[in-house]
Amino acid sequence: MSSSDFEPRPIDTHKPSPARIYHHMITGEVIFESDLPFIHRLYEEIPFYPLWAQHNRSFLGRAVRHMVDSGIRQFLDIGSGLPTGGNTHEVARSLASGTRVVYVDNDEEAINRARDLLRQQDVLETTAMVDADLREPSRILEHPDTKRLIDFSEPVGLLLISVLPWIPDAADPASLLAQFREAVVPGSQLAMTHVSLEDAGTEIKQQVAAGAAVFGDASTPVTLRSRHQFETFFTGWKLADPGITYATDWHPEEPVDITDYARPCNFAAIGTLP
Template identity: 45%
Template sequence: MTGQDFSAPAPDRPAPGFGPYAPGPEHSGFSAEQIDTSRPHPARMYDYYLGGRDNYEVDRAAAERVIEVHPQVRLSARANRAFLRRAVRELTAGGIRQILDVGTGIPTSPNTHEVARETAPDTRVVYVDNDPIVATHAGARLLDTDRTGFALADLRDPGAILDHPTVRDLIDFSQPVALLLVAVLHFISDDEDPAALVATLADALPAGSHLVLSHATDEPYEAYEGGRVDQTARAGVVDVYKSATAPLNLRTKAGIEPLFGPFTLLDPGVVRVPLWRPDGPVPGPQELNHTIFYAGVGRKG
């Protein structure tokens, strides 16, 4: 767990709504009172897995039900964040200076722009999420410079993302962009055609752009001898998310690879999150079997 206190904006950070791209009412069309606390939200459940405090009783109860049937979910969430950080570092080191982070989640330090800035302080980042609570917290924690922005928009309407004024202001579509779809595509059902949504976003990006993707799976880790799908845990997890605002669509590696569409997979391909270009020791097969995210990075030629 991060162990950070997310209950209030850090004292050295500006108040919510600071900056030219703050998600004020004109961007989001909602007020804090309109935030739905009657159903679990994936963003707030994920915040709970990571040890954050931007969640409500309904989210904590649902997250605890997931932890009960799949105790390693917190480990998976942390490994997923670590993958995001490694991928962003690699891409900024390789020259990327613009990032579209779709499915941002509730801010968790270090956030994408903070990681990018370690290598390239001039990197522009637009965060996109369809959950109003993410917008609420983005103001305080993500938008402390004129190089970051937030768009309240839905991945299921990629045209609205591409046309969003904040996206248009901050992203130059003639220059390479890193598109982050980290732990979000499993909230898109087959009927909603995730590959087509990615393709629409990819079409708008020039050669040299990259896709950073991670995705939940119920596939056993192939090198783990005892690897098997625990059907009870699987059904339990999927069942909890059925009551959430976005149900979960677990996919196999073979189901995830085609989502890269025009992006050519970079080494090592689609692997369990800790195995994507690790910068330290990697977990053993049993832990990898319990790490329920696949990850990969692709490049548009």
């Protein structure tokens, strides 16, 4: 498949992108001043939103370490977004130097910045950014960089951290995930998180729902789902202990703050292909 078959979402300085907003929540960096009104509006609706993003980032690091400890040495990080500290290849290679990583994103800005970072770090021989979309699994799986770096006869670590909320039900995310499950061998692992309102209190539900509505003005709207819906995305995978839980509660490295308002709004789990 040639690179001309896919056109990434172009950079729009006037319309906020999930990648830029997520990046701001983790780092505090404002990439375009035009994003500030949206950011302020979002934070007014959900004051704890940056904390939620940080929970995701922390879970990503723990998931990568768990997979490396399980023997996995190659990763597909789909919907990786703008690069920040603690990127998958950095975490994995701090534990196993030969780890190979393929990042995937459909946002031109994320693609360009990731490639710049990988070039600066001189890791292009073992790391790549693929311009593709989760909704086109074949492009990801058949991309020359994926084929160059990922050996599908060996276990693969699949990472979809806060990606499915951006995939509407009409795109049939379960079917998309099934294509990746069918492409990998037993021993592969899948890590995902998903924003949800199911376990949130009344006030928090109102805040998160209002915040999700704000994303109607962004380049991609948000789909909220239940615990059961999230669990169905792991069909065919054996969930690791403790199963479907909160991102903060998945093998935490520090005591969990049960008063954390963001905690019950973010389901997480890791599954292994039997």
